[in-house]
Amino acid sequence: MTDKPSPRRLVRELVLKALYASETAKDTQEESTTEIFLEIAGEYEISDKNLRFARDLFNLTLRHYQWADRQIIRLSRHWDIDRIAVVDRTIIRMAMVELEHMPDTPVKVALNEAIELARKFSTSESPAFVNGILDAFVKGMKNLSGTE
Numbered sequence: 001m002t003d004k005p006s007p008r009r010l011v012r013e014l015v016l017k018a019l020y021a022s023e024t025a026k027d028t029q030e031e032s033t034t035e036i037f038l039e040i041a042g043e044y045e046i047s048d049k050n051l052r053f054a055r056d057l058f059n060l061t062l063r064h065y066q067w068a069d070r071q072i073i074r075l076s077r078h079w080d081i082d083r084i085a086v087v088d089r090t091i092i093r094m095a096m097v098e099l100e101h102m103p104d105t106p107v108k109v110a111l112n113e114a115i116e117l118a119r120k121f122s123t124s125e126s127p128a129f130v131n132g133i134l135d136a137f138v139k140g141m142k143n144l145s146g147t148e
Contacts, residue, residue: 011054014044019090061097068093075136088126091117
């Protein structure tokens with residue numbers, strides 16, 4: 001028995017694929033990233049609401065990737081960011097941006113979705129690595145806000 005992924009999981013897969021394609025494309029002008037997003041989005045049957053969520057997450061991640069990379073560098077001790085697989089780095093960026101800029105997403109959901117993306121699209125070690133970086137990020141967020 002196979003479980004059908006939730007609509008939001010499919011949306012995050014779409015965003016991951018579009019971000020990965022944008023990252024690995026030689027031409028990174030805004031027009032080309034939009035074209036990449038629209039091309040990949042066309043492969044999915046999703047509602048208008050989920051398409052808006054996908055576009056928001058995609059654009060926010062592109063806009064804040066340098067901020068996310070600084071967080072990754074700070075949290076991934078003894079790892080040069082360029083040694084982190086592009087897909088893992090992209091998953092972590094997405095989750096950090098979603099946690100920071102899309103407050104309607106519960107923390108547990110963002111973490112679980114990132115781990116599941118790593119499980120599906122990366123190596124067997126990636127879910128633990130992604131979880132470790134994101135767990136440290138979330139603990140840092142809680143320390144800054146003064147909550148436990």
